[in-house]
Amino acid sequence: MKIPMVDLKRQYQDLRNEINTELQAVLDSAAFILGPCVTAFAEEVADYCKVKYAIPVASGTDALHLALRACEIRPGDEVITTPFTFIGTCEAISYTGAKPVFVDIEEDGFNIDVSQIESAITPRTRAIAAVHLFGQPANLDALMDICNRHGLKLIEDCAQSFGASYQDKMTGSWGDAGCFSFYPSKNLGAYGDAGMVITNDDTIAGTVNTLRNHGSSKAYTHSMIGYNSRLDEMQAAILRVKLRYIDDFNAARRNHAQQYTTRLSGSNITLPRLDLEGTPVFHQYTVRSDSRDRIREALQAADIASAVFYPIPLHQQPVYQNDYKDISLPVSENAARQVLSLPMYPELTQAQIDHVCDTILASIDPSGN
Ligand SMILES: *Cc1c(COP(=O)(O)O)cnc(C)c1O
Numbered sequence: 001m002k003i004p005m006v007d008l009k010r011q012y013q014d015l016r017n018e019i020n021t022e023l024q025a026v027l028d029s030a031a032f033i034l035g036p037c038v039t040a041f042a043e044e045v046a047d048y049c050k051v052k053y054a055i056p057v058a059s060g061t062d063a064l065h066l067a068l069r070a071c072e073i074r075p076g077d078e079v080i081t082t083p084f085t086f087i088g089t090c091e092a093i094s095y096t097g098a099k100p101v102f103v104d105i106e107e108d109g110f111n112i113d114v115s116q117i118e119s120a121i122t123p124r125t126r127a128i129a130a131v132h133l134f135g136q137p138a139n140l141d142a143l144m145d146i147c148n149r150h151g152l153k154l155i156e157d158c159a160q161s162f163g164a165s166y167q168d169k170m171t172g173s174w175g176d177a178g179c180f181s182f183y184p185s186k187n188l189g190a191y192g193d194a195g196m197v198i199t200n201d202d203t204i205a206g207t208v209n210t211l212r213n214h215g216s217s218k219a220y221t222h223s224m225i226g227y228n229s230r231l232d233e234m235q236a237a238i239l240r241v242k243l244r245y246i247d248d249f250n251a252a253r254r255n256h257a258q259q260y261t262t263r264l265s266g267s268n269i270t271l272p273r274l275d276l277e278g279t280p281v282f283h284q285y286t287v288r289s290d291s292r293d294r295i296r297e298a299l300q301a302a303d304i305a306s307a308v309f310y311p312i313p314l315h316q317q318p319v320y321q322n323d324y325k326d327i328s329l330p331v332s333e334n335a336a337r338q339v340l341s342l343p344m345y346p347e348l349t350q351a352q353i354d355h356v357c358d359t360i361l362a363s364i365d366p367s368g369n
Contacts, residue, residue, distance in 0.1 A: 002303040006345045022237040037236035049170040051198045053205035056231035060159040060181020063195035064092030067177035070207035071153040081129040082112040083313040084332040104329040114142035127153040132161035132171045135283035140166045140174045162188040163250045166278035187283045190235040252346035253282040263357035288338040298363030307341045
């Protein structure tokens with residue numbers, strides 16, 4: 001039984017008629033840039049996340065970059081973030097000229113350890129870029145409190161958490177700006193690159209809106225050096241179809257996570273926490289084990305995909321390691337050695353989950369090694 005990490009072909013088959021109809025309408029309209037689907041999608045996301053503004057952009061990395069710029073992050077500033085994330089979080093900080101300051105992750109999860117943030121704050125600190133990694137909400141109560149007390153901006157990287165909430169309020173709607181990626185394999189995925197910034201702040205919304213379209217808010221009048229970072233109409237048309245199903249997709253992911261946990265508990269594998277203060281979306285179901293590589297080989301031999309997110313923490317990446325050679329972030333470094341993400345997508349079946357779990361359990365010996 002071949003099991004992929006995500007099954008985008010299967011999802012397209014299920015949505016084929018709706019998506020093809022919407023795409024055909026875009027082709028017939030010939031409105032390809034900043035057309036009605038982009039506007040409608042932005043309104044729908046703003047409603048869904050209960051925020052005033054949603055500004056579509058070309059990618060998740062652009063969403064982070066433009067949000068940081070709109071928060072006036074400049075060269076010489078410091079932005080606190082996690083080393084255990086996709087590099088896009090950190091690249092966006094580097095684009096502004098600010099310095100990423102890494103704070104280690106929590107022992108029992110994969111998000112920034114809020115108890116270590118305050119000792120990393122200096123007079124140059126301007127913002128925290130927090131990530132809701134794998135669709136598990138970070139500790140937003142503590143993050144908001146720290147930002148309020150120290151006058152810092154909070155930028156939420158929600159690239160993996162569309163639809164996840166913390167205390168009944170959507171991730172992305174807590175801080176100054178929330179940034180989504182709609183990369184094809186994300187839990188809300190386009191058929192190309194796409195992203196979005198959400199905010200309740202009039203100034204941030206206005207600046208992101210201007211920056212994404214060549215620094216122009218009025219045709220051929222340019223008030224700043226901006227970017228070409230527009231979401232295109234065809235991607236918006238596809239995303240509008242998928243948005244109708246996102247709650248079902250996310251509920252299916254949570255259900256699969258529960259099945260994995262039921263089947264794998266009792267083994268010596270560390271499973272993701274399910275007792276969070278909010279509703280996760282399980283963009284990934286990520287376990288930890290010292291026998292990670294052995295488990296991975298067994299899965300591979302059984303034609304089951306798995307993935308290591310992420311094998312190298314950011315402070316040890318070739319591009320950053322020179323600037324951070326004196327720091328050690330042991331929890332992240334250890335996580336990089338132990339993590340394994342299992343197949344996770346809404347269309348996964350019980351038989352597939354059973355097969356993944358049986359294969360894992362057979363690969364670890366009963367003494368727990
Ligand atoms: C995917 C991702 C990004 C980058 O998004 P792109 O759309 O690929 O630019 C940033 N941060 C995290 C946590 C991601 O998973």
